[in-house]
Amino acid sequence: MVRLNMKYFAKLFISFFLIGVHSAVYDFSYSSPNFRDRKGINPRILVLHYTTSCNDNAVNWMCDKKSQASAHYLVGNAGTIFRLVDEKYSAFHAGVSYWNGIKNINDHSIGIEITNFGYTRDESFKYFSEKEIEKCAYACEKKWHPYNACQIDSIISVCKEIIFRYDIKPHNIVGHSDVALGRKFDPGPVFPWKMIHDHGIGAWPDMETSLNKVEIPSSISVSWVQNYLHKYGYDCPLNGKADSKTGDAIKAFQMHFDPYTKNFGIPDEMFCEKLARLIDQYIVE
Ligand SMILES: [Zn+2]
Structure with missing residues (x-):
């Protein structure tokens, strides 16, 4: 006590x-x-x-x-x-x-x-x-x-x-x-x-260090994007389909982590690298 x-x-x-x-x-x-x-x-x-x-x-x-x-x-x-x-x-x-x-x-x-x-x-x-x-x-x-x-x-x-x-x-x-x-x-x-x-508040992908447990995919698939967005915390479907809810999750991620992207709503290479790094830094034990 x-x-x-x-x-x-x-x-x-x-x-x-x-x-x-x-x-x-x-x-x-x-x-x-x-x-x-x-x-x-x-x-x-x-x-x-x-x-x-x-x-x-x-x-x-x-x-x-x-x-x-x-x-x-x-x-x-x-x-x-x-x-x-x-x-x-x-x-x-x-x-x-x-x-x-x-x-x-x-x-x-x-x-x-x-x-x-x-x-x-x-x-x-x-x-x-x-x-x-x-x-x-x-x-x-x-x-x-x-x-x-x-x-x-x-x-x-x-x-x-x-x-x-x-x-x-x-x-x-x-x-x-x-x-x-x-x-x-x-x-x-x-x-x-x-x-x-x-200032010590919230997550941000570290683009310099090497990844430990997660690999950045060589080709981008809907199921990888869905799986990792969901793993990070987003309410992203896991149905393998590029549907509108998956699009909304991609946009939300970009608004937070890649706000000046020219590919808003599209999971480009930068999107995948940032998502993979965040999972590696904060989620995978
Ligand atoms: Zn609000």
């Missing part, structure tokens, strides 16, 4: 240390009623989202019972981290979803929303100046609003604490697009997955 308490205090101390390093600002003044009991399940997945909005009004929306939507945290435009649901509860952020054999992602995860408009569309001109729209980057057949440096600093900070608290594995740090194939596209391909990986 004494040992357990010591471990808890050590974790608490390091958590405060991590907060201090990144000086993230938390706002605990909002609270969402949209949550339920976790049924004793420990979170082991971390899901990142964007709000599809240009300002932090999503905080109010998620605190409204009518929305039936929430997340544990929302990282606002200025980097403020709004805590909306206590981590001990299941927040309503993932909806119909699947990852790594798990279907009710909400009960098994922590959800973080980030204020971001997503991809540009006619409405963008209502909310953003032409200069701001010019900053949007082309990726995966759309133009996307960027995340700002304050937001990224706060995301790194809050994610580090969560990963530490629950020992969340790198390949279980995912986007909503990874767990809701064809239905969701957040946090979008311009979310800096590589950068946060360089």
